[in-house]
Amino acid sequence: MSVLVVGTLAFDTIKTPHGYQERVLGGSATYFALAASYFTEVAVVGVVGEDFSAQHENVLRERGVDTRGIMRAAGKTFHWSGEYVDSMNEAKTNLTELNVLEDFQPQIPEGLRATEFLFLANIDPVLQSNVRRQMNGAKLVGGDTMNFWIAGKRAELAETLKAVDVLLINDGEAKMLGADASLPRAASKVLEMGPRAVVIKHGEYGATIFFRDGAFGVGKHPFRAPALPLDEVRDPTGAGDSFAGGFMGYIAAQGEITREVLKRAMFYGGVMGSFTVERFGPERLRELTRQEIDERFRTFRDLTHLE
Amino acid sequence: MSVLVVGTLAFDTIKTPHGYQERVLGGSATYFALAASYFTEVAVVGVVGEDFSAQHENVLRERGVDTRGIMRAAGKTFHWSGEYVDSMNEAKTNLTELNVLEDFQPQIPEGLRATEFLFLANIDPVLQSNVRRQMNGAKLVGGDTMNFWIAGKRAELAETLKAVDVLLINDGEAKMLGADASLPRAASKVLEMGPRAVVIKHGEYGATIFFRDGAFGVGKHPFRAPALPLDEVRDPTGAGDSFAGGFMGYIAAQGEITREVLKRAMFYGGVMGSFTVERFGPERLRELTRQEIDERFRTFRDLTHLE
Numbered sequence: 054m055s056v057l058v059v060g061t062l063a064f065d066t067i068k069t070p071h072g073y074q075e076r077v078l079g080g081s082a083t084y085f086a087l088a089a090s091y092f093t094e095v096a097v098v099g100v101v102g103e104d105f106s107a108q109h110e111n112v113l114r115e116r117g118v119d120t121r122g123i124m125r126a127a128g129k130t131f132h133w134s135g136e137y138v139d140s141m142n143e144a145k146t147n148l149t150e151l152n153v154l155e156d157f158q159p160q161i162p163e164g165l166r167a168t169e170f171l172f173l174a175n176i177d178p179v180l181q182s183n184v185r186r187q188m189n190g191a192k193l194v195g196g197d198t199m200n201f202w203i204a205g206k207r208a209e210l211a212e213t214l215k216a217v218d219v220l221l222i223n224d225g226e227a228k229m230l231g232a233d234a235s236l237p238r239a240a241s242k243v244l245e246m247g248p249r250a251v252v253i254k255h256g257e258y259g260a261t262i263f264f265r266d267g268a269f270g271v272g273k274h275p276f277r278a279p280a281l282p283l284d285e286v287r288d289p290t291g292a293g294d295s296f297a298g299g300f301m302g303y304i305a306a307q308g309e310i311t312r313e314v315l316k317r318a319m320f321y322g323g324v325m326g327s328f329t330v331e332r333f334g335p336e337r338l339r340e341l342t343r344q345e346i347d348e349r350f351r352t353f354r355d356l357t358h359l360e
Numbered sequence: 361m362s363v364l365v366v367g368t369l370a371f372d373t374i375k376t377p378h379g380y381q382e383r384v385l386g387g388s389a390t391y392f393a394l395a396a397s398y399f400t401e402v403a404v405v406g407v408v409g410e411d412f413s414a415q416h417e418n419v420l421r422e423r424g425v426d427t428r429g430i431m432r433a434a435g436k437t438f439h440w441s442g443e444y445v446d447s448m449n450e451a452k453t454n455l456t457e458l459n460v461l462e463d464f465q466p467q468i469p470e471g472l473r474a475t476e477f478l479f480l481a482n483i484d485p486v487l488q489s490n491v492r493r494q495m496n497g498a499k500l501v502g503g504d505t506m507n508f509w510i511a512g513k514r515a516e517l518a519e520t521l522k523a524v525d526v527l528l529i530n531d532g533e534a535k536m537l538g539a540d541a542s543l544p545r546a547a548s549k550v551l552e553m554g555p556r557a558v559v560i561k562h563g564e565y566g567a568t569i570f571f572r573d574g575a576f577g578v579g580k581h582p583f584r585a586p587a588l589p590l591d592e593v594r595d596p597t598g599a600g601d602s603f604a605g606g607f608m609g610y611i612a613a614q615g616e617i618t619r620e621v622l623k624r625a626m627f628y629g630g631v632m633g634s635f636t637v638e639r640f641g642p643e644r645l646r647e648l649t650r651q652e653i654d655e656r657f658r659t660f661r662d663l664t665h666l667e
Contacts, residue, residue: 235592258562282582313667355581358666360620
């Protein structure tokens with residue numbers, strides 16, 4: 054089965070202790086799609102400006118990504134500029150030029166509306182709800198959000214969350230959304246808002262999935278997947294979206310959605326995130342092999358499993 | 361086989377969001393010994409003052425801990441006062457009254473010098489080296505330290521580390537000791553200083569053990585154990601020492617020291633830490649059963665293991 058992602062296509066200007074690069078292809082939909090493309094069919098919906106060339110689009114097409122949902126608007130593509138100073142876990146944003154994103158009204162092409170798996174990457178929750186309505190037959194809906202929407206559009210976000218099955222957010226976002234400094238308690242509160250499961254990403258410490266009682270299986274025991282202790286993180290940009298791509302892509306490729314499938318998906322999410330950070334931008338995601346992915350899956354397993 | 365711990369016996373005044381308690385029995389040796397006592401024979405070496413009553417000592421003796429290494433000095437017992445404000449991961453120290461600890465010169469009683477397993481809890485590295493020399497037949501030596509010694513007695517600590525097999529420290533201490541902001545790189549640098557393995561504790565995110573190439577087995581693949589996502593952490597005091605007690609106690613109870621034993625010990629360390637934080641002071645460690653411990657071990661396993 055296939056997965057459709059609605060999110061941003063962007064140019065990123067990134068500074069890390071390992072280098073500086075201007076206007077690299079980026080955006081949540083780009084990282085998600087490239088990561089998911091190793092597992093299943095992927096379609097992208099987003100908006101770009103006149104500076105987004107056929108060469109840029111080819112980065113996605115080379116990986117077999119369906120790009121007919123990419124809308125072209127007058128003006129420039131969304132541009133983000135940020136740097137990683139003290140911590141490789143959090144970026145400091147220097148500049149956000151929304152450009153064509155400002156008037157983005159996502160339209161799902163007719164031929165893509167029956168896509169079984171949907172991922173609502175981090176955009177305005179009003180747009181997320183709008184997309185969700187266009188795809189009301191979706192089998193599983195994943196979503197992301199950020200502090201900006203949690204603070205500024207809490208009511209709209211709450212509306213979106215009612216129709217999201219699995220929300221993927223980081224520690225700070227979970228605590229803010231759940232209004233609780235304890236991560237497990239914050240997770241419980243987020244689950245009361247709608248999602249059947251919430252994946253909380255801990256940066257270099259991995260991620261935990263919390264379930265609503267009985268969701269996708271029995272009980273509500275959480276599950277924790279590691280991140281790889283990497284000597285060298287060159288550029289963390291896109292790690293979270295790559296996680297989401299590996300996570301949703303793996304699930305979409307399975308015959309059923311059981312709790313065991315979701316646990317394995319947590320590992321594949323971590324695996325794809327770990328590849329992304331090895332190079333600047335989405336470079337590493339362009340040239341992986343399924344063999345490399347499965348090898349790293351085994352490394353993640355060895356890192357956490359007793360005999 | 362049995363384990364001997366040299367560390368502090370203390371009275372702790374603790375404030376957390378869940379309450380306030382004055383002069384609770386505490387100290388690294390206390391938490392370590394109680395946690396280890398569920399796995400193996402334990403002996404304690406430390407110093408107390410005149411205010412340390414038979415009742416206090418009985419907390420250890422009730423768990424079968426050998427207390428003949430507890431020295432009594434004129435004056436008061438070491439007193440620490442601290443609180444957990446924003447984070448349950450790190451205490452803010454309000455008061456440290458060293459008292460009898462100031463002139464502490466640990467002497468290992470003759471009858472305990474042949475103890476096979478030794479844990480050097482967090483005390484002055486000069487004293488740690490001194491103890492290590494008195495027990496030069498030890499089969500495995502674990503150790504702990506803190507920022508205060510890393511900054512103030514780096515040379516003496518380096519000397520101590522040459523004769524420590526497994527060092528247990530937290531993220532901040534590892535980065536400071538290894539002088540590197542990357543945890544895996546910091547771990548490598550710590551391993552170059554002597555230890556064959558280093559356990560880095562990540563608070564609520566668990567802990568990772570890094571090995572020197574070939575130490576206790578083949579290769580140098582790290583291993584990560586989780587912490588339990590607990591809704592309610594009442595008092596984190598002693599969690600790290602309880603981890604060390606579960607870790608060393610489990611190892612001492614096995615026939616051999618393989619890498620698989622060390623991995624399981626990481627889980628038991630996390631298990632004992634998770635019990636400690638459920639109540640104030642060492643209360644929870646006084647009344648556990650081996651059955652409760654093994655049940656929680658299974659919970660830790662379910663939390664991390666794929667089918």
